[in-house]
Amino acid sequence: MKKIVCKEFGPVDDLVWEEGNSLEPQPNEVVIEIKSAALNFPDYLIVQGLYQIKPPLPFVPGNEGAGVIKKIGDDVVSHKVGDRVYFMSGIGAFAEEISLDQNQVFKMENEMAFDVAASYQLAYGTSFHALVQRANIASGDEVLVLGGSGGVGLAAIDIAKAFGARVIAAVSTNEKSKICTEYGADEVIIYGSEKLNKDQQKSFSSDLKALSHKGGFDIVYDPIGDCFSEPAFRSIGWGGKYLVVGFAAGEIPKLPLNLALLKGASIVGVFWGTFAALDPQTNQKNIQTLNEMVADGRIKPLISKTYPMENAIEAIKLIGNRGVTGKVVLNNNR
Numbered sequence: 001m002k003k004i005v006c007k008e009f010g011p012v013d014d015l016v017w018e019e020g021n022s023l024e025p026q027p028n029e030v031v032i033e034i035k036s037a038a039l040n041f042p043d044y045l046i047v048q049g050l051y052q053i054k055p056p057l058p059f060v061p062g063n064e065g066a067g068v069i070k071k072i073g074d075d076v077v078s079h080k081v082g083d084r085v086y087f088m089s090g091i092g093a094f095a096e097e098i099s100l101d102q103n104q105v106f107k108m109e110n111e112m113a114f115d116v117a118a119s120y121q122l123a124y125g126t127s128f129h130a131l132v133q134r135a136n137i138a139s140g141d142e143v144l145v146l147g148g149s150g151g152v153g154l155a156a157i158d159i160a161k162a163f164g165a166r167v168i169a170a171v172s173t174n175e176k177s178k179i180c181t182e183y184g185a186d187e188v189i190i191y192g193s194e195k196l197n198k199d200q201q202k203s204f205s206s207d208l209k210a211l212s213h214k215g216g217f218d219i220v221y222d223p224i225g226d227c228f229s230e231p232a233f234r235s236i237g238w239g240g241k242y243l244v245v246g247f248a249a250g251e252i253p254k255l256p257l258n259l260a261l262l263k264g265a266s267i268v269g270v271f272w273g274t275f276a277a278l279d280p281q282t283n284q285k286n287i288q289t290l291n292e293m294v295a296d297g298r299i300k301p302l303i304s305k306t307y308p309m310e311n312a313i314e315a316i317k318l319i320g321n322r323g324v325t326g327k328v329v330l331n332n333n334r
């Protein structure tokens, strides 16, 4: 079986696509023939040694995927050969096969395509957890989503609209703005592709405030950080919740805490992976709800591009170059 291998932390170009032995399951494991795997920003960071988790080398990157069970271990009771399943694995998904504990693997809804099952657990799981458990989103809330056309950003727009919120998206380009509008954003603001200086931050903050009908947002969803966070925080309304999701723009920002005091606002951390590990039952309920929302059309994950699995390097570079909208999926030959 073939796989993308990271032998040393370093440039994405150092990854290799190479032949390995076909996998055999441990007693509690299933071996999955991977049909589709989805790309996430942490894949770009992890191979360079820039992510908070550093797997032992060598390792196969790739956090989520879907496929068909081809072998089961002696103690496996919940799955059988031939089951269509999806999984979250942290690493290992950019390959033709993966061997996982039976509890890490979930049956796919019959009618769901592999590309869809592979690609929305992490982005939609994160945004659902953020908006529902961490921010208690309610109909009529005003939600600002930074980086609105990216994986977690677009999922946040889609989910917030399904909950009846008024959504303002913020993105770098016109093209990305159109995608947010197609996904239901009520207004979109463009912050450009360069970092903002102090004056630009001030004017970004006033422009954001002007877009709120309530004098400030109930929820700010921030997966980008850097120079965008403080102006966004300044646009929050009384009692608002500021969701700290990620730092795709580079720097981890520092906020003057008096802003939280003045607005009675909460800074709320979101770490979906740890939440899913510590509270698997709530996470499973979230995923079940998302499955139902996909099935009845209330949300519709965007797969903007697909690549053959062996072209994972090109796809990972695209995410680092700010070139991804929605989700990118890698496919093995069908």
Ligand SMILES: NC(=O)c1ccc[n+]([C@@H]2O[C@H](COP(=O)([O-])OP(=O)(O)OC[C@H]3O[C@@H](n4cnc5c(N)ncnc54)[C@H](OP(=O)(O)O)[C@@H]3O)[C@@H](O)[C@H]2O)c1
Binding pocket: 039, 040, 041, 042, 122, 123, 126, 147, 148, 149, 150, 151, 152, 153, 170, 171, 172, 173, 176, 223, 224, 244, 245, 246, 247, 248, 249, 250, 270, 271, 272, 273, 319, 320, 321, 322, 324, 325, 326
């Ligand atoms: N907390 C959690 O549990 C959790 C879970 C999943 C992901 N995350 C984090 O959330 C962030 C987004 O992940 P994602 O998978 O949605 O990534 P993505 O699809 O690549 O989206 C990232 C967005 O960030 C914006 N951005 C701004 N500056 C950028 C830069 N210099 N390089 C790249 N993108 C830049 C881009 O939009 P514009 O061009 O419009 O600015 C892009 O759409 C990452 O930091 C990731 O680690 C956190």
